[in-house]
Amino acid sequence: MSDMLSQIVNDKRLEVETTRRSRPLEDVKAAAQDAAPPRNFFAAVTRPKGKLRVIAEVKKASPSAGVIREDFDPVAIARAYHENGAAALSCLTDEKYFQGKLEYIQQIKKVVPLPVLRKDFIVDPYQIYEARAAGADAILLIAECLGEAQMIDLLILATELKLTALVEVHDYESLIQVQSHVGFPHPGYQLLGINNRNLKTMTTDIGHTMELLKEVPNTDILVSESGIRTNEDIQRLAEAGVHRVLVGEHLMRQPDVGEALRELIGESA
Ligand SMILES: O=P(O)(O)OC[C@@H](O)[C@@H](O)c1c[nH]c2ccccc12
Numbered sequence: 001m002s003d004m005l006s007q008i009v010n011d012k013r014l015e016v017e018t019t020r021r022s023r024p025l026e027d028v029k030a031a032a033q034d035a036a037p038p039r040n041f042f043a044a045v046t047r048p049k050g051k052l053r054v055i056a057e058v059k060k061a062s063p064s065a066g067v068i069r070e071d072f073d074p075v076a077i078a079r080a081y082h083e084n085g086a087a088a089l090s091c092l093t094d095e096k097y098f099q100g101k102l103e104y105i106q107q108i109k110k111v112v113p114l115p116v117l118r119k120d121f122i123v124d125p126y127q128i129y130e131a132r133a134a135g136a137d138a139i140l141l142i143a144e145c146l147g148e149a150q151m152i153d154l155l156i157l158a159t160e161l162k163l164t165a166l167v168e169v170h171d172y173e174s175l176i177q178v179q180s181h182v183g184f185p186h187p188g189y190q191l192l193g194i195n196n197r198n199l200k201t202m203t204t205d206i207g208h209t210m211e212l213l214k215e216v217p218n219t220d221i222l223v224s225e226s227g228i229r230t231n232e233d234i235q236r237l238a239e240a241g242v243h244r245v246l247v248g249e250h251l252m253r254q255p256d257v258g259e260a261l262r263e264l265i266g267e268s269a
Pocket of ligand 1: 119
């Protein structure tokens, strides 16, 4: 694991322990059960086949970029994304490194009909119940943060709660390792994400998706993540058969995020 990622994961484990002490698992489980049923994130992102689908991200800051957007109104941003062609939303909930908040998900879902992914570093089942209780429709599971057995356990739990899991990989080795678990325990619940961010240099290159693509048998469920900025990037990916993308920073940097999303989509939708 890279230094940055291991630091985040260590902090996350401590954070989960603290949260668990103030709110016991039984309470969170009950809240997850009482939550309104999830929206189908998987379907929103994969249908129709071969058509561009953008997951637009609500993100104030990141470790690599610092504060991306000072004037940050998560609900207004989500609404603009919805009105301008987003298929689904991703919302950062990590507070320490991304200045996110779990509560944003609920606030966004009250006013926007799209399914929402909880973007965080999930290392414990507690966080999956917590995501569902907060109204999330999907969760992120990063292969580089988890052992194989842990990944399987978390995938089973997510599926039980009817959450879509976006299984993210950075490296070739992780891709090979998780490959057989995507579609497990049930197809129709997992997406495979290739993150274009190099964890050692923290730079992005969409060429990374092209490289790893050779090992992906089903590109319908493939999401290219990070470093996507222009419609040319989108076209390059489409030519390689990749039609699902996750975009944050580029959109969040523009004064008008809705207009930026329309320009990014261009004629591709
Ligand atoms: O802002 P970008 O470069 O468009 O990237 C979005 C998304 O891929 C990125 O925020 C991300 C991908 N995987 C993550 C895991 C944790 C936090 C953030 C991320």
